[in-house]
Amino acid sequence: MARYHIETYGCTSNRGESREIERRLRDAGHRKVDGAGAADVAILNTCTVVEKTERNMLRRAEELADETADLYVTGCMALAQGGEFGDVDAEVLHWDEVPEAITNGECPTPTPDAEPVLDGVIGILPIARGCMSNCSYCITKHATGRVDSPPVAENVEKARALVHAGATEIRITGQDTGVYGWDTGERKLPELLERICTEIEGDFRVRVGMANPGGVHGIREELAEVFAAHEQLYNFLHAPVQSGSDDVLEHMRRQHRVEQYVEIVETFDEYLDEWTLATDFIVGYPTEEDADHEMSMALLRETRPEKINVTRFSKRPGTDAAELKGLGGTLKKERSKAMSELKREVVGEAYESMVGTERDVLVTEHGTGDSVKCYDSAYRQVIVQNADEHGLEPGDFATVEVTGHQTMYAFGEPI
Structure with a gap:
């Protein structure tokens, strides 16, 4: 199994995502090591608050790419400004795609008791x-x-x-x-x-x-x-x-x-x-x-x-x-x-292609800040911001109009 090194920058949401990445990697039998030089893969969970932070993220990505065989970049800057990493030898992914990308095409491994x-x-x-x-x-x-x-x-x-x-x-x-x-x-x-x-x-x-x-x-x-x-x-x-x-x-x-x-x-x-x-x-x-x-x-x-x-x-x-x-x-x-x-x-x-359409979605979990993650009937992810204002909680069903998108998900406004 792979040896991995992970670095996390930014808010508590990023840290929570990194913990989930690590949990899935551990469950699949991968092992954490100290330092990218000792790792098969490195993971950089990025922040994008101000221009100085962005420059620091790019510099760190370049350093990690030189230190390890494979680098995966995720987090806010990766999703909002993924093109900035175009010259870096790295894969830019949504955080929940990182564990699967590292598994080398292997099957997932449930725990031996395989209970719900x-x-x-x-x-x-x-x-x-x-x-x-x-x-x-x-x-x-x-x-x-x-x-x-x-x-x-x-x-x-x-x-x-x-x-x-x-x-x-x-x-x-x-x-x-x-x-x-x-x-x-x-x-x-x-x-x-x-x-x-x-x-x-x-x-x-x-x-x-x-x-x-x-x-x-x-x-x-x-x-x-x-x-x-x-x-x-x-x-x-x-x-x-x-x-x-x-x-x-x-x-x-x-x-x-x-x-x-x-x-x-x-x-x-x-x-x-x-x-x-x-x-x-x-x-x-x-x-x-x-x-x-x-x-x-x-x-x-x-x-x-x-x-x-x-x-x-x-x-x-x-x-x-x-x-x-x-x-x-x-x-x-x-x-x-x-x-x-x-x-x-x-x-x-x-x-x-989803922008401008109406979608029936299920709210599954809280996202960054006051947002929630939802999925439509085809399991496409839709982010609804200002969730408290709309009274949306995980477990709710809602109808939204898709108002925009990033590469890996859409934004929706409740109707």
């Missing part, structure tokens, strides 16, 4: 542990083993308990939610979602966590039909493709090919008028040629995902990919920078 957790109005529901994949770069498989799926009825009752405890958003998680039930010989994710939506009373929304394309492809029509039938489900699918090259996918031992991923996208386009595709790309895998990288860029342009995690490949001990001769760090950074620039273009266009 209520965090404010957000209920975390791990539906299974383990996966059915054997990716060449992933160390998580060594810790979790093959998928172990509790019965559907058991997970429905856990979801019901979360709603009764006050959850208005249920986040279904697992190493790979798409293969839920495979160990029993059945593909049970559509059934689980159908029963949660039809058997549990209350106003709530459900977000389905990461599902590899290899598991989703065989249930894509059934799954898309369930999404279309139930407003409780966010129209959101996280299907990490990792590469636009079939050759690289084969080397990675991924269980899908590009055509299957595209067929999933086409199916959801057919069933849903508006939805959000989230995906991941690993750039700089040891066997990735220039042509392979261009295929990934082309796939990003073609499928237009609205949430994209771009990760530079790094070796994990004990994995087969760690035995391969790696690409140079400069080449990986160049490819990562090119894809990250395209990512910001694609995501920015999606949020720009």
Whole structure:
């Protein structure tokens, strides 16, 4: 797992975000070290109060980029003035994208007991542990083993308990939610979602966590039909493709090919008028040629995902990919920078298209200052400022008009 160094500047909100980044990294098995020179990755959580602060942030980013292999810049300046870091060898991300970007494309790792957790109005529901994949770069498989799926009825009752405890958003998680039930010989994710939506009373929304394309492809029509039938489900699918090259996918031992991923996208386009595709790309895998990288860029342009995690490949001990001769760090950074620039273009266009529209949203948590974070039916983030003035608290449903946007989120005004 990766060794990380993190520096935080600014207000208590930034410090809270950094604590959450660290919690997720620790949960995934990563280790904190003192000093960027001893780290595989460095994280700079920035402030942007006055011009002097901005100059200090840029200078510190340049210093950290020289000291460590990979640098991720987040925080207020990164989101408000991300272009200022264009000459710095760094990835500019929203804070909650940082942990996933550092995980090298590996599956998330729930705790061994995999019990539900209520965090404010957000209920975390791990539906299974383990996966059915054997990716060449992933160390998580060594810790979790093959998928172990509790019965559907058991997970429905856990979801019901979360709603009764006050959850208005249920986040279904697992190493790979798409293969839920495979160990029993059945593909049970559509059934689980159908029963949660039809058997549990209350106003709530459900977000389905990461599902590899290899598991989703065989249930894509059934799954898309369930999404279309139930407003409780966010129209959101996280299907990490990792590469636009079939050759690289084969080397990675991924269980899908590009055509299957595209067929999933086409199916959801057919069933849903508006939805959000989230995906991941690993750039700089040891066997990735220039042509392979261009295929990934082309796939990003073609499928237009609205949430994209771009990760530079790094070796994990004990994995087969760690035995391969790696690409140079400069080449990986160049490819990562090119894809990250395209990512910001694609995501920015999606949020720009929302401006002037009305959205029904769920308030999920407090944001910076007197603001709240909300999500629309396609799980696009909308920030409402002056929340106290509008009487909005986590758990509330509201209708907003989208008045503006940043690259990774929109701004809304309650109607």
